[in-house]
Amino acid sequence: MSQTPSEGVPLVGGRMAAGVARVGDTVRRPVCGSSDFMAALLELLEERGFSGAPRYLGRSDGADLLSFIPGEVPARFRPWSDAQVAAAARMLRAMHDATRGSVLAGRFEVVCHHDPGPNNVVFQDGVPTAFIDFAEAAPGSRLEDVAYMAWTWVVSSKQARPLRDQADQVRLLAETYGLKAAERRVLVDCILERQSRNVRFWAEIQARPATAIATPEELADRIEWSRREHAFVHAHRGIFDAALA
Ligand SMILES: Nc1ncnc2c1ncn2[C@@H]1O[C@H](COP(=O)(O)OP(=O)(O)O)[C@@H](O)[C@H]1O
Ligand SMILES: [Mg+2]
Structure with missing residues (x-):
């Protein structure tokens, strides 16, 4: 040191x-x-x-x-095993539960991380072990984070993992987290909502005069990616909804 x-x-x-x-x-x-x-x-x-x-x-x-939490923080989104997705879901549930009824959650259900993608998780020996990057954390509803996690850990229009397997893994994530049937029924809508929100998030940054956060090309790419993923989920929602029923 x-x-x-x-x-x-x-x-x-x-x-x-x-x-x-x-x-x-x-x-x-x-x-x-x-x-x-x-x-x-x-x-x-x-x-x-x-x-x-x-x-x-x-x-x-x-x-x-x-x-500092030792381990690896993945640079790119990619398919993860059922065990890795389940570990991430359990960790999200434990984080939410720890914030319930707190002053910080206020009138909301929990405090959400709001950015719990694999890029903000430290893995130790391949196991998701800790969230980092709490800059977007704020009071919210659990489904916001579960939906964002389902999208960023499982769902991808590239289909490196086939669509039906993605749908099964979204179900595994929802069940491991402990969503009730009524919550699972709206999860696809929550994913779509989160993807739209991502478009708006980056578009608002794009609209500012200058930013050190990303180049104009990177911002345009993130917006385009979020729109493409939204279109993918919308086109195939029947398969995801059926898996979550
Ligand atoms: N507490 C931590 N332990 C280990 N690595 C960390 C920690 N905080 C940040 N990092 C590393 O620094 C990178 C950037 O930090 P992060 O808080 O995610 O900022 P950003 O908002 O730029 O994504 C992370 O991707 C991770 O590799
Ligand atoms: Mg980060």
Whole structure:
């Protein structure tokens, strides 16, 4: 650790926060608009015994300090095994349960992560072990996160995994999380809603004068990808709905 330069080792691969760096066993993340909420949430999760998140260690020199979680954070979306998807679903459920009835959840069901894709999960020996990147976390409904997880972990128009197998794995995710039948019936609508929201999220960034977050081409690609995935789910919703019935 003593060789680590004081400015730290840049942690690239994220999509929003420039300047995330590892310094020894800590991660320095530049303070952002949601830093206070994120800090309170990480402290709540620790208090309530949820181990799948970094510990909040304080703030210094314009950065939030988090514990570094060793393992791999996948750079790309790809198919995952049933065991990996089930582990992710259990971890999401445990995170949600730890926020129920808290001041942070307010009048909402839970605090949502809002970005629980594989790109924001640390895997240890291939097992999803912790969420990172709580910058978008906010009060919400559980289905927002379950739908986003179903999309980003399982559903893909590239069909590297055949459509019917995707539908079966979405069911596995929903059952492992513990959705009730009535919730499963609206899950496809929630996926479509999340995909539309993703288009709007990136379009709003695209509409700003200039951004360091991504190049214009990358922004256009993300919007196009979200639209394409939305069209795919819409075209095949019967197969997903049948699996979730
Ligand atoms: N607590 C942590 N433990 C281990 N790696 C981390 C941690 N926080 C961030 N990282 C690494 O830094 C990258 C960027 O951080 P992240 O919080 O996801 O920012 P972004 O908003 O840019 O996606 C992650 O993809 C991951 O590889
Ligand atoms: Mg990230």
